[in-house]
Structures are given as structure tokens and as C-alpha cells.
Amino acid sequence: MAPAPSSTSSAITLNINGEKYTLPVDHRTTLLDALREHLDLTGTKKGCDQGQCGACTVLLDGRRAVSCLQLAVAAEGRAITTIEGVADGERLHPVQQAFLDLDGYQCGYCTPGQICSALAVIEEHAAGWPSAVTDDVRPEAGVPALTAEEIRERMSGNLCRCGAYVSIVQAVARVAEAAEADAGASAEAEVKEAAA
Numbered sequence: 439m440a441p442a443p444s445s446t447s448s449a450i451t452l453n454i455n456g457e458k459y460t461l462p463v464d465h466r467t468t469l470l471d472a473l474r475e476h477l478d479l480t481g482t483k484k485g486c487d488q489g490q491c492g493a494c495t496v497l498l499d500g501r502r503a504v505s506c507l508q509l510a511v512a513a514e515g516r517a518i519t520t521i522e523g524v525a526d527g528e529r530l531h532p533v534q535q536a537f538l539d540l541d542g543y544q545c546g547y548c549t550p551g552q553i554c555s556a557l558a559v560i561e562e563h564a565a566g567w568p569s570a571v572t573d574d575v576r577p578e579a580g581v582p583a584l585t586a587e588e589i590r591e592r593m594s595g596n597l598c599r600c601g602a603y604v605s606i607v608q609a610v611a612r613v614a615e616a617a618e619a620d621a622g623a624s625a626e627a628e629v630k631e632a633a634a
């Protein structure tokens with residue numbers, strides 16, 4: 439008797455921007471295609487479709503991932519953040535606002551991926567992660583200064599065919615500096631409160 443044909447599709451549930459979506463997918467479907475073709479979340483862009491341009495970058499549990507190299511079935515149970523989930527209602531995220539204010543884009547095709555990457559870069563840097571261009575990677579050296587060179591290296595997985603790199607670096611730097619200043623002010627307030 440011939441073996442029963444194995445199924446090549448499943449119903450999966452994805453947690454995207456805090457909402458649950460259940461959809462049938464062929465097991466070979468990438469997360470990028472599931473977002474764009476099945477769920478109409480077209481903010482995430484397809485550039486190379488082979489992991490080289492970063493246009494399809496999303497966050498998986500807060501970490502950057504190129505969604506063209508991720509199978510949708512493997513993203514079940516992960517918290518997926520796409521560009522559609524970055525703003526707070528009508529209020530743009532500071533990274534989005536900085537890209538807008540500083541002209542961090544031209545055609546805009548790479549911009550959703552750039553913004554998702556920038557969100558993670560700022561978090562990774564604040565957590566003290568070194569990069570390939572960090573001079574002193576010893577833990578006791580503390581958080582490296584987020585220089586333009588550091589930002590360029592950390593954002594190097596995101597290509598921009600329009601060459602908006604100068605403004606992209608400025609936008610990331612502006613938000614990172616503001617976040618650092620906020621963190622410093624909160625720490626100072628906590629010290630004062632503890633001493634009062």
C-alpha cells in the first residue's frame with residue numbers, strides 16, 4: 439500500500455505587533471512572504487530575497503532578523519515586530535521622527551528595514567554590546583561611545599541604494615543620545631530619591 443502523502447502546509451498562529459494572526463501556509467513560505475502576501479502587511483519590503491540587503495528586517499523577540507531567511511512556521515511563538523507596529527497610534531516612534539526630520543531616506547524602500555534595525559541597534563548599544571569596530575571589548579570598558587563609525591558598522595546589514603547613509607547615521611545618533619540623556623536623568627532622580 440502506498441504511504442499516505444505527507445502534508446506540506448499547516449495552520450500557524452503568528453504574534454505580530456501584539457496581535458494574533460492564524461493562517462494556513464505552505465511550510466516553505468518565508469516570514470517575509472507570509473507578512474506581505476498572506477497578511478497584507480506590506481511595510482516590510484522585499485529587496486534581494488536572499489539575506490543581503492536588510493530591506494526585510496523585522497524584530498523577533500526584540501532582535502533583528504531578515505524575514506526573507508526565516509520560515510514563517512519557525513516564527514510561531516515569537517513576538518514579531520514589523521514597521522506597522524513601531525508607532526504609538528498616530529504618534530511616530532522617535533526613530534521614525536528622526537528619519538523624517540533629518541531626511542534619513544530618499545525613495546523610502548529601505549526605510550522600514552533601516553528603522554527596525556535602528557531600534558535594535560540602540561537597544562544593543564545601551565546594553566553594552568560591542569561591535570566589530572569597538573576598540574576595547576572588555577566588559578569593564580563599559581558601553582562604547584556610539585560614534586558614527588560604530589553606527590555605520592552596526593547598521594551595515596541594511597543597504598540603501600539611494601545612499602542616504604549620512605542622514606541615517608545622524609538619525610540613529612540623535613535618538614541614541616536622547617535615550618542616553620533620559621536614562622541618565624532617571625538614574626540621577628533615583629539617587630536623589632534614595633538620598634532624601
Ligand code: FES
Binds near residue numbers: 483506
Ligand atoms: S530582502 Fe531580505 S535581506 Fe534582502
Ligand code: FES
Binds near residue numbers: 542545547549598600
Ligand atoms: S532611501 Fe531609497 S533605498 Fe534607501
